[in-house]
Amino acid sequence: MIDNLRLTTDRNTEQDWLKTNLARFTGMLQGQRDLTTVGRMLLSELAPLVNAQQGVIYQMETEESAGMVMLSTFAGDGNDSHLADSASETLDRSIELSLEDNADHLIAAIDAALGRLEAGTYGQCERCSQPIAEERLEALPWATKCIECKRLEERG
Numbered sequence: 575m576i577d578n579l580r581l582t583t584d585r586n587t588e589q590d591w592l593k594t595n596l597a598r599f600t601g602m603l604q605g606q607r608d609l610t611t612v613g614r615m616l617l618s619e620l621a622p623l624v625n626a627q628q629g630v631i632y633q634m635e636t637e638e639s640a641g642m643v644m645l646s647t648f649a650g651d652g653n654d655s656h657l658a659d660s661a662s663e664t665l666d667r668s669i670e671l672s673l674e675d676n677a678d679h680l681i682a683a684i685d686a687a688l689g690r691l692e693a694g695t696y697g698q699c700e701r702c703s704q705p706i707a708e709e710r711l712e713a714l715p716w717a718t719k720c721i722e723c724k725r726l727e728e729r730g
């Protein structure tokens with residue numbers, strides 16, 4: 575019970591944080607057409623926010639090639655001041671973003687995530703209704719499915 579309460583409190587705080595930052599991203603990305611620029615902006619903003627020391631952005635390629643193109647990378651200098659506060663917790667943290675389609679798609683995805691935050695369904699898998707893993711949401715804040723469902727979907 576107490577654990578649940580704490581979880582809810584943490585989650586609320588995190589969602590406030592997310593709401594603020596996702597809204598900022600949409601504002602920032604609005605009007606951007608170049609996915610490389612969008613990826614770089616996103617990564618440079620998102621990495622410090624989640625205390626990631628490394629980040630990679632891939633662009634999903636079309637069905638024919640089914641590969642991923644590395645779009646942008648980020649590596650912190652390791653001398654970040656907030657590293658000292660929570661070194662053990664953040665040491666190995668990295669972000670991997672996969673961007674699909676184009677900037678408009680991404681903005682729409684972020685908008686949808688904001689909608690789910692408003693509706694109170696954020697972080698819930700839209701397929702199986704189970705909570706989406708925290709690590710997944712950190713890497714992909716606008717994820718709509720848990721990793722298992724996403725894999726099922728990709729397998730077709």
Ligand SMILES: [Zn+2]
Nearest residue numbers: 699702720723
């Ligand atoms: Zn699921």
